[in-house]
Amino acid sequence: MSLQHTDSHPGLLQGKGIGARLARHSLTLLAIALLLTPFADLHVLSRDPWAELGRIAHGMLVPDFGSVDAPLKAIGLTVAVALWGTLAGVVLGLPLALVFSRSRLVRAGCAFVRAIHELFWALLFLQIFGLSALTALAALAIPYAGIFAKVYAEILENTPSAAGDALPQGTGRLSRFVYCELPLAFSQLAAYTRYRFECGLRASVLLGFVGLPTLGFQLESAFREGRYFEAGAVMWLFYILIAALPWWAHRRLLIVLALGSLLLLGPWPDINGALVWRFLSTDIWPAPLLNGDLPGLVDWARDIPELLPAIGNTLLLGLLGTAGALVVAMLLWPLASRHFGNRFSRAAGAGLLIFLRSTPEMMLAFVFLLLLGPSLLPAWLALALHNGALIAFLVAQYSNTQQPGMPDLPASGRFAYELLPRVYPSLLALLYYRAEVILRESAILGMLGVATLGYVIDDYFQTLMFDVAFVLLLITATLNVLVDALSRRLRPREATQDDPCLR
Secondary structure, X not given: OOOOOOOXXXXXXXXXXXXXXXXXXXXXXXXXXXXXXXXXXXXXXXXXXXXHHHHHHHHHHOOOHHHOOOHHHHHHHHXXXXXXXXXXXXXXXXXXXXXXXXXXXXXXXXXXXXXOOHHHHHHHHHHHHOOOHHHHHHHHHHHHHHHHHHHHXXXXXXXXXXXXXXXXXXXXXXXXXXXXXXXXXXXXXXXXXXXXXXXXXXXXXHHHHHOOOOHHHHHHHHHHOOOHHHHHHHHHHHHHHHHOHHHHOOHHHHHHHHHHHHOOOOOOOOOOHHHHHHHHHHHOOOHHHHOOOHHHHHHHHHOOOOHHHHHHHHHHHHHHXXXXXXXXXXXXXXXXXXXXXXXXXXXXXXXXXXXXXXXXXXXXXXXXXXXXXXXXXXXXXXXXXXXXXXXXXXXXXXXXXOOOOOOOXXXXXXXXXHHHHHHHHHHHHHHHXXXXXXXXXXXXXXXXXXXXXHHHHHHHHHOOXXXXXXXXXXXXXXXXXXXXXXXXXXXOOOOOOXXXXXX
């Protein structure tokens, strides 16, 4: 007689619990990324990247602030664009938030406008308003309106409803908001607005990459011409600006700051209404579509040979960036957690995470592009490091609120058995929140020469083929909406860190 061993406990990946499900999610994502990696152009095309890295590091360590042309003016314009662009986004987004849950049209419209990156909006408005502050303000205000509408609506939906239930039947939506929801949700609304203003500062810097005279314009010019001491000075000015944000952007100074910065936004461009209408109604639409010629529209689309490769590279880079961000977040979050290391190591770890998350992906990709050459590799590194560090920073903060039940465990046991099971649902939820952002950045990084949709869109804008460029923008927005819908379905419901202000 033989004995047959039966195991009633399923393996890690076969169980139905949250741990097994999240493990399957993560391993599936990493496996797909590994399988598709051979199809990505990840070659190093630079002859001597280490020597170039040494020169860039030397410029960062010994910056030449005296070589920066009119730094105060560039900083002032950067702040003015970010502040007024954010305020315009609030003014446009708040009314939409009040009807967001009731109107499918509003939700769809907000999803569309926020799915297009600020730099793409800037390229579009450059054709109407030229190199002016109005282009920068519109490029921030429109996508931010969609973002504010969505996040404000989520915050208001999570507000306790007891006060609203006590109102007389038939009370208007605006009155319900002013007297019941706003007093309870004001702190969260203000916190998210402050965070979005910080994002606006980074976006305002990036607008310099399309020619607007913010800090990004000086940074891009200095890096391209090899003036690394000047580039290092501009980078330090940007980091100082972000680090000092709680002091110079204090709520008591906002009115003075807003009025003072308004003077830096002029001169305003002359707008020809007829030309604007022609651009919006005719120039950006394919001629066969306007003429109702569907066979001609198919032939028109066939004349875009770069379309499918650009879409494929954008999706592939978004997938690799998401997988890379997961790996980076897993590796880095313990560096800033109070449960590991000592005071000095945690300070160094937190400093590294703040540095990486404060540096926009486009700036990181630009530096890696100088080091490694024009391939998907610089963009992948930038996306993985920036988003992974952002997630790791938030997860480390969340881990600091946890109290281990077995404090005598070694660090490895505390990580594997105590903390990782608690924080991993939130880590994965934050990763899925960032997936749509990573795809948006994957498209826009093409403006640096990476073969994604941004490269093709920028090329068609420069050659004044606005109809092709606009259709490619619509394709980019559609891809982002689809990825956002998929990430919402995959997002762990058990995540305890579901605060809109952390997104």
